[in-house]
Amino acid sequence: MFHALVAVKQVPDTTNIRIDPETGNLVREGVPAIFNPYDAHALAAAVEWKRKLGGKVTVVSMGPPSFIVTLREAIEMGADEAYLVSDRKFAGADTLATSYVLAETIRRLNEQDPVDMIFFGKQAIDGDTAQVGPGVATRLDLPILTYAVKIRDIDLEARKAIVERKTERWVEVVELPLPVMLTCDKEIAEIPFAPLPDLIRSLKYDPEVWTMAGPVEFDRGQVGVRGSPTIVYKMGTPELPEPGEKINTREVGVEAAVREALAKAESAGVLSAVLGGAK
Amino acid sequence: MSTRRFWVFIEQEEGHIHPVSWELLGVANKLAADVRDEATAEGDEVVVEGVLLGEGVESLAQEAIYHGANRIYLLDGPVFKYYRTRPYSKSIAKLVKKYEPEVFLIGATTLGRDLAGAIATASHTGLTADCTQLEMGEVKGAKHKLLLATRPAFGGNIMATIVCRKHRPQMASVRPRVFPMPERNPAAQGDIIREPVMVTEDDAMATILEIIRNEGENVNLEYADIIVSGGRGMGSPDGFALIKELADELGGVVGASRPCVDAGWIGYEHQVGQSGKTVRPKLYIAAGISGALQHKVGMQGSDFIIAINNDPNAPIFEVADVGIIGDLYEVIPEMLKQIRAKKEAQA
Numbered sequence: 344m345f346h347a348l349v350a351v352k353q354v355p356d357t358t359n360i361r362i363d364p365e366t367g368n369l370v371r372e373g374v375p376a377i378f379n380p381y382d383a384h385a386l387a388a389a390v391e392w393k394r395k396l397g398g399k400v401t402v403v404s405m406g407p408p409s410f411i412v413t414l415r416e417a418i419e420m421g422a423d424e425a426y427l428v429s430d431r432k433f434a435g436a437d438t439l440a441t442s443y444v445l446a447e448t449i450r451r452l453n454e455q456d457p458v459d460m461i462f463f464g465k466q467a468i469d470g471d472t473a474q475v476g477p478g479v480a481t482r483l484d485l486p487i488l489t490y491a492v493k494i495r496d497i498d499l500e501a502r503k504a505i506v507e508r509k510t511e512r513w514v515e516v517v518e519l520p521l522p523v524m525l526t527c528d529k530e531i532a533e534i535p536f537a538p539l540p541d542l543i544r545s546l547k548y549d550p551e552v553w554t555m556a557g558p559v560e561f562d563r564g565q566v567g568v569r570g571s572p573t574i575v576y577k578m579g580t581p582e583l584p585e586p587g588e589k590i591n592t593r594e595v596g597v598e599a600a601v602r603e604a605l606a607k608a609e610s611a612g613v614l615s616a617v618l619g620g621a622k
Numbered sequence: 623m624s625t626r627r628f629w630v631f632i633e634q635e636e637g638h639i640h641p642v643s644w645e646l647l648g649v650a651n652k653l654a655a656d657v658r659d660e661a662t663a664e665g666d667e668v669v670v671e672g673v674l675l676g677e678g679v680e681s682l683a684q685e686a687i688y689h690g691a692n693r694i695y696l697l698d699g700p701v702f703k704y705y706r707t708r709p710y711s712k713s714i715a716k717l718v719k720k721y722e723p724e725v726f727l728i729g730a731t732t733l734g735r736d737l738a739g740a741i742a743t744a745s746h747t748g749l750t751a752d753c754t755q756l757e758m759g760e761v762k763g764a765k766h767k768l769l770l771a772t773r774p775a776f777g778g779n780i781m782a783t784i785v786c787r788k789h790r791p792q793m794a795s796v797r798p799r800v801f802p803m804p805e806r807n808p809a810a811q812g813d814i815i816r817e818p819v820m821v822t823e824d825d826a827m828a829t830i831l832e833i834i835r836n837e838g839e840n841v842n843l844e845y846a847d848i849i850v851s852g853g854r855g856m857g858s859p860d861g862f863a864l865i866k867e868l869a870d871e872l873g874g875v876v877g878a879s880r881p882c883v884d885a886g887w888i889g890y891e892h893q894v895g896q897s898g899k900t901v902r903p904k905l906y907i908a909a910g911i912s913g914a915l916q917h918k919v920g921m922q923g924s925d926f927i928i929a930i931n932n933d934p935n936a937p938i939f940e941v942a943d944v945g946i947i948g949d950l951y952e953v954i955p956e957m958l959k960q961i962r963a964k965k966e967a968q969a
């Protein structure tokens with residue numbers, strides 16, 4: 344039996360974030376919360392392999408109670424069990440503190456029911472840090488493959504998996520022992536339509552909620568703000584450079600506008616490779 | 623007297639240095655300069671050091687010295703031939719423990735991101751991802767200057783400055799092309815310290831069975847000197863034929879804004895911006911791109927920007943050196959014509 348564990352996060356849909364032009368403040372109202380897209384694909388891969396090999400998929404998330412929606416969505420997508428690790432004391436966690444809570448939770452879930460493969464998204468789109476996965480693997484001393492794009496094989500008998508990883512330069516085909524952690528890119532699996540029974544089950548599903556009170560014994564000094572070595576020191580709006588000159592084709596004509604623009608580029612020396620030295 | 627160490631991870635694959643390593647040596651020298659007075663007053667020494675892993679890569683260590691490292695720690699052995707998280711991160715975490723650097727900079731490449739998260743966790747310290755500004759500055763309550771690591775947050779709408787008060791090293795990852803390339807100085811001198819390799823093949827827990835190389839052309843957007851980018855204003859994917867024609871004529875490469883990539887008009891490797899590539903060409907031509915913040919953060923470091931947009935109020939004009947208000951389907955053909963004429967006049 345295959346036991347896959349997937350870490351999922353709810354994120355604000357950053358494509359909808361905007362700044363109030365009057366106040367310069369972030370407009371938070373109406374920004375929808377979504378399932379971190381990479382995590383959805385990671386979950387789809389876990390479910391796909393569960394269907395192939397038989398077994399179960401457990402989903403875990405650290406966050407406020409509003410994350411329950413996301414965990415229900417995970418059930419709808421084919422997860423069997425979901426856990427929410429949630430406590431006020433976890434608030435303000437940076438990646439080090441987040442990886443601590445997730446690692447300790449996964450350690451505990453593994454004691455209940457040994458895990459073969461842990462799936463993470465390659466990054467969460469709210470911060471794009473891609474640090475939590477490698478952090479958790481380091482804490483659990485597990486082998487890890489980041490930027491996984493394809494699972495070729497999982498062999499539960501021989502306790503190994505063969506996975507493809509995409510880097511900037513090439514694709515690596517890597518063999519890893521189980522248990523192993525993958526951080527997944529979108530290509531890892533297509534998100535399937537939810538079968539009706541999963542959909543129905545998800546509507547009423549309540550994830551198990553774990554807190555500072557247990558069952559995991561968290562070290563108070565390693566969670567939330569206290570466990571976070573980094574702090575936001577200040578926030579500001581980006582500086583704007585001095586704008587350059589505008590030439591209107593409607594006033595001077597296309598030919599003259601282009602001539603003037605090219606002349607400026609030439610005198611700045613940026614066309615020298617194309618046209619020879621600046622004049 | 624103590625030594626304040628500013629570290630840079632020197633990234634290489636198959637003997638090819640990732641140029642971000644040199645860019646980081648450049649910033650590390652700037653950070654070291656920020657604390658030099660403070661250090662001199664206290665009788666401390668400030669050094670910029672590189673960490674280099676690989677197999678048979680000693681000559682690269684020398685290159686790193688030419689690009690600004692005072693000293694290189696070299697871990698050379700077959701277990702480091704290809705990057706794998708465990709041998710690299712465990713070895714470097716040991717070095718961090720041994721030498722206690724104050725600051726550690728790593729390129730935000732696929733390799734560097736993987737490594738940085740693992741080292742920071744093993745060293746139990748803070749890591750700020752994708753920084754766009756770095757300086758050593760005074761922070762209330764801190765005895766020494768701290769690393770002020772600034773990065774875009776909330777889709778680039780806000781710049782957040784992050785500090786790591788107590789834990790060391792203060793780690794940051796930086797994307798390629800955010801900082802300029804330093805001069806290579808072949809007269810520079812430095813030490814190469816060979817460190818013992820303490821990990822074995824068994825510790826790797828990952829065997830690379832095969833490497834599949836891209837057959838097609840690799841788009842090297844980040845290091846291109848000339849980029850011609852198209853945006854949604856082209857109205858259809860066919861616009862890229864014109865963009866490509868201009869890029870080819872200029873010996874440049876094609877860039878794109880995100881909506882074009884999302885719509886499948888062109889591949890992701892062409893995307894410029896916050897969730898694409900940061901570029902720093904000599905010439906950047908933006909056609910039919912409105913100039914959203916997320917696009918601008920990826921290209922405003924270009925030496926010279928020409929924007930073509932039919933909306934006189936498009937924000938792209940705020941960062942352009944020259945803005946042409948007009949229809950790109952009239953302007954680009956005219957540009958092609960004039961450039962060809964100039965080339966001919968020269969031949």
Ligand SMILES: Cc1cc2nc3c(=O)[nH]c(=O)nc-3n(C[C@H](O)[C@H](O)[C@H](O)COP(=O)(O)OP(=O)(O)OC[C@H]3O[C@@H](n4cnc5c(N)ncnc54)[C@H](O)[C@@H]3O)c2cc1C
Binds near residue numbers: 853855933
């Ligand atoms: C978290 C996050 C990350 C993002 N990352 C990126 C990123 O990496 N890169 C990126 O580019 N975007 C990114 N975006 C999206 C960004 O906010 C903008 O939506 C996007 O850059 C707009 O693309 P555009 O300028 O091509 O399209 P539009 O904003 O639609 O602009 C089209 C422009 O073309 C002009 N135009 C129309 N017809 C013509 C014509 N015939 N001739 C000349 N001009 C014409 C119009 O006046 C208009 O200004 C990101 C957004 C978020 C929230």
Ligand SMILES: Nc1ncnc2c1ncn2[C@@H]1O[C@H](COP(=O)(O)O)[C@@H](O)[C@H]1O
Binds near residue numbers: 381404405471475
């Ligand atoms: N609070 C969280 N709860 C569960 N999983 C998380 C959480 N934060 C991050 N992750 C996982 O770690 C991945 C990388 O996140 P990040 O390092 O924040 O980019 C995500 O794709 C998730 O799989």
